[in-house]
Structure formats: structure tokens, C-alpha cells
Amino acid sequence: MKNQNLEVSDIFREHGHLLNFIPSQHQKVxxxxxxxxxxxxxxxLSKFNKCGNKEQSYNSCRSRHCPKxxxxxxxxxxxxxxxxxxxVDYFHVVxxxxxxxxxxxxxxxxxxxxxxFKSVSKTLKEVASNPKNLGADIGYFMVLHTWGQNLLDHPHxxxxxxxxxxxxxxxxxxxxKKNFFLPLKILxxxxxxxxxxxxxxxxxxxxxxxxxRIEELKNEINFKNLLSKCCVNNWVVYAKRPFSGPAxxxxxxxxxxxxxxxxxxxxxxxxxxxxxxxxxxxANESAKKVMVLGxxxxxxxxxxxxxPKGFMRIRHYGIFGNKYKAKNIEICRALLFSGNMATKTxxxxxxxxxxxxxxxxxxxxQCPKCEDGKMISLYELGEFQDSA
Numbered sequence: 001m002k003n004q005n006l007e008v009s010d011i012f013r014e015h016g017h018l019l020n021f022i023p024s025q026h027q028k029v030x031x032x033x034x035x036x037x038x039x040x041x042x043x044x045l046s047k048f049n050k051c052g053n054k055e056q057s058y059n060s061c062r063s064r065h066c067p068k069x070x071x072x073x074x075x076x077x078x079x080x081x082x083x084x085x086x087x088v089d090y091f092h093v094v095x096x097x098x099x100x101x102x103x104x105x106x107x108x109x110x111x112x113x114x115x116x117f118k119s120v121s122k123t124l125k126e127v128a129s130n131p132k133n134l135g136a137d138i139g140y141f142m143v144l145h146t147w148g149q150n151l152l153d154h155p156h157x158x159x160x161x162x163x164x165x166x167x168x169x170x171x172x173x174x175x176x177k178k179n180f181f182l183p184l185k186i187l188x189x190x191x192x193x194x195x196x197x198x199x200x201x202x203x204x205x206x207x208x209x210x211x212x213r214i215e216e217l218k219n220e221i222n223f224k225n226l227l228s229k230c231c232v233n234n235w236v237v238y239a240k241r242p243f244s245g246p247a248x249x250x251x252x253x254x255x256x257x258x259x260x261x262x263x264x265x266x267x268x269x270x271x272x273x274x275x276x277x278x279x280x281x282x283a284n285e286s287a288k289k290v291m292v293l294g295x296x297x298x299x300x301x302x303x304x305x306x307x308p309k310g311f312m313r314i315r316h317y318g319i320f321g322n323k324y325k326a327k328n329i330e331i332c333r334a335l336l337f338s339g340n341m342a343t344k345t346x347x348x349x350x351x352x353x354x355x356x357x358x359x360x361x362x363x364x365x366q367c368p369k370c371e372d373g374k375m376i377s378l379y380e381l382g383e384f385q386d387s388a
Contacts, residue, residue: 006267008067008302009033011275015295019303026303032061036068065306067264074258077314081253084320084329087336089163090243091181092252095120095191096156096236100229103214105155110308111207112199113144113155119195120157121317127182127190128165134182136165136174139320139328144313147261149279150291151301158256160249163242166319166332173335181239188237195235196227257314261305270295 013034022030035041043058060069097105097116105112120142128138140161148154163176176182202208203223210218217223243249268276268290275298281287293301307313319328 006269007264008262008267009036011267011270011295012299014270015273015299018296019299022303025309026306029063029065029303029306032063033066036061036063036066064258065260067260067262070258070260074254077257078250078253082250084325085249086162086329086332087245088175089245090249091159091161091163091176092240092243093159093161093181093187094156094236094238094240095123095159095187096154097195098230098233098235099154100226102153102155104208104217104226106153106304107211107214108202108208110311111202113146113308113311115195115198115202116144116155116157117142117315119191119198120159122194123187123191124159124161124182125318127186133186134165134174134176136167137170137319138162138165139316139318139325139332141314141316141320143257145259146305146307149282151261151293151298151304153304160252162332166328166335170328170331171335173332179242181242184237184239185234188235191237192231192235196230200224200227261302 012030016030016034019026019030037058037060039058041059041061043056045056060066062069064070064073095116101112124138124140128134128136138161140159143158143160144155145158146153146155161181163181164174166173199208200223203220208217210216217226243252262277266278268278270276273295275293275295276290277293277298279289279291281289316322316325319325319332
């Protein structure tokens with residue numbers, strides 16, 4: 001396959017038979033991606049009212065692991081976040097894990113990912129509330145990414161947080177120092193201690209599974225040795241340059257939050273059962289390079305990042321926790337109001353067609369031939385029905 005329209009679905013469709021004994025959830029993800037926007041999922045036959053041109057469109061699989069099914073979901077999510085932005089700069093903080101834990105995490109995704117969220121959240125609250133640092137209650141949302149540019153497992157959390165917080169009595173907003181959020185060394189130390197503590201508790205409760213290459217970790221001494229090994233080095237926590245106001249935050253949200261392991265535009269070709277794709281080499285100043293993997297290895301790496309069923313990879317915490325978020329945002333705005341905020345939008349539900357037109361400028365209801373007529377839906381195409 002050598003064309004500009006190469007997709008992940010093409011690779012699984014042509015080479016999926018090479019995958020043996022994969023979990024049922026992985027099988028479903030593969031089938032969803034293969035069937036996405038094909039006759040297998042049914043669709044609609046439409047007619048355009050001016051020229052009479054007829055076109056068929058097929059339903060999407062709506063899988064969160066599908067490269068083609070994130071645009072509408074992402075845009076609607078970002079639009080909701082617009083209503084919650086505060087008139088302050090925002091920080092972007094990343095919490096990573098040592099690679100020594102990767103094998104353990106892969107076999108215990110749900111338990112370990114939840115520990116990651118809990119550890120980071122507790123760390124941020126604790127360090128921020130300390131008067132020596134900020135002395136405030138903060139709010140933030142976190143996004144789980146599980147991959148590196150080479151598609152190998154690299155679980156880490158991206159945190160977006162306003163530059164400041166409210167006092168315990170919620171009567172005053174405390175600003176962060178300019179271009180400084182919280183001391184990263186302290187964040188790293190507290191985060192490491194909490195993650196290892198919660199992981200040891202999960203071991204003691206029998207919540208972790210051990211098989212294959214990590215079967216030896218069933219032994220408590222071996223497990224403790226692994227955790228001790230992870231104590232030696234500092235865990236990488238880094239803060240990127242703060243966003244300059246809500247506009248930059250929204251640009252970030254739109255490009256980052258609903259990303260999957262690899263998008264179709266990074267694919268170059270499949271040749272001699274090898275997949276060629278673009279990646280950034282962060283160890284070499286983000287140099288743009290091309291990686292070549294066998295198709296089986298490519299599919300294996302892609303499926304490393306299938307999340308547990310129902311697992312929430314975007315979460316809100318602190319004063320922006322879902323239960324009291326709306327009320328607390330009102331309080332923060334009242335404390336910060338400067339008269340130049342206009343982030344609230346209407347609550348009317350927007351159609352998918354209007355959303356796509358607003359964001360991309362493309363009117364999907366317009367006839368692609370005469371560029372004048374509007375689409376009229378004739379009837380639904382049933383599953384597995386050939387085109388009319």
C-alpha cells in the first residue's frame with residue numbers, strides 16, 4: 001500500500017490475520033476500526049435537491065481508539081470547556097513513570113492507571129495547599145496518554161491547571177508567581193512516594209496480576225526490590241511554558257486531549273509487510289524521523305494502548321471536581337473578574353453538520369458536484385447492505 005490515504009484500518013484489514021490469541025476487547029477494537037465508515041455498519045442514502053445527485057455515507061464505529069472517530073467528540077468536549085475557563089494563564093505539567101514499571105502496568109492497566117491519577121491528584125493538592133508553596137486550593141484536569149512516538153508503552157499524565165487557586169474560605173484568589181507554578185523537585189518526590197505507597201497497598205490487597213515475564217513479582221521480596229529500584233532516581237515531572245490566556249489553552253485542548261496512539265496522517269506506506277510512519281525523536285531535539293516496523297509489530301504496539309472498558313482517561317479534580325465544579329467556577333470568576341471575559345457560549349445543542357462547518361468551514365450538507373444543492377436524507381442503509 002503506497003498512497004496518501006493510507007489508514008490504520010487498512011493495515012488491520014490486510015494483515016489482521018497475523019494477530020493470534022489477542023484479548024476479546026482487542027478483537028472488538030480491531031473489528032470496529034476495520035468496519036468504521038463501511039457498509040458493515042449501515043449508513044444513509046441522500047439526495048441533493050438541485051441536481052439530483054445521490055450519495056451514500058456510512059456510519060462511524062465511534063470507538064475512542066479509532067483514528068477517524070474523535071473529531072466530533074473532541075470538538076464538543078472542547079466547547080464545553082470554553083464555559084469553564086478563567087481569565088488567568090494556565091500551566092501544563094507532565095507526570096511520567098520510570099520504565100521499570102511498564103511491564104507491571106501493562107498487565108494491570110486499570111489498577112495502575114487509577115493509582116497514577118490518584119497519586120498525581122493527591123500530590124498537587126498537598127503541595128499546592130502548603131503555605132510555603134502556594135497556600136491555596138487548586139483545580140485542574142488530567143489527560144492520560146499511554147504511548148511514546150514509537151508506539152511503545154509510555155504511560156504519563158498531562159495536567160492543565162490555572163495559575164493560582166482559592167483560599168480555604170473561598171474569599172480570595174491567590175496568584176502563582178510569574179511563570180512559576182509549584183516546585184518541581186517537591187512535586188517529583190511527593191508523587192514518587194505516593195505512587196509507590198499505593199502500588200504496595202494494591203499488592204498487599206491482592207489486586208495485582210503477575211504472569212509471563214513478571215511472574216517472579218508474585219514473590220513479595222522481588223516486588224519490594226522492584227519498588228526499591230524505582231526509588232533510586234527522581235521521577236520526571238516537568239512543566240511546559242504556561243499558556244498565555246484562554247485562547248492558547250483551547251488550541252491545546254483541541255489538538256491534544258482526544259489524541260490516540262497514532263493518527264492516520266503519520267502513516268507513509270506499507271511495503272514488503274513493513275509499516276513506515278513519521279515520528280519525533282525527543283531524545284534528539286524532536287528531530288522528525290521515519291520509523292519502520294513489521295506489520296505484526298506495528299499492530300501489537302497499537303493495541304498496547306487499548307484502555308480498559310469504561311475507563312475514563314480525562315478527569316477533573318480539586319475545586320474543578322465534577323460535583324462542585326460549576327459553583328466553584330462561579331466563585332473563582334467573581335474573585336478574578338476583570339470585565340474582559342467572554343468565554344461563555346450558548347447552551348443550544350449544535351448539530352454535527354453545523355459543528356463541522358463552524359470548525360472546518362466545510363458544509364457537508366452541500367452538494368460536492370453542483371456546489372449549490374442541499375442534502376436530503378432518503379433512507380437508511382441497513383448493515384451489510386450494498387450501495388444502491
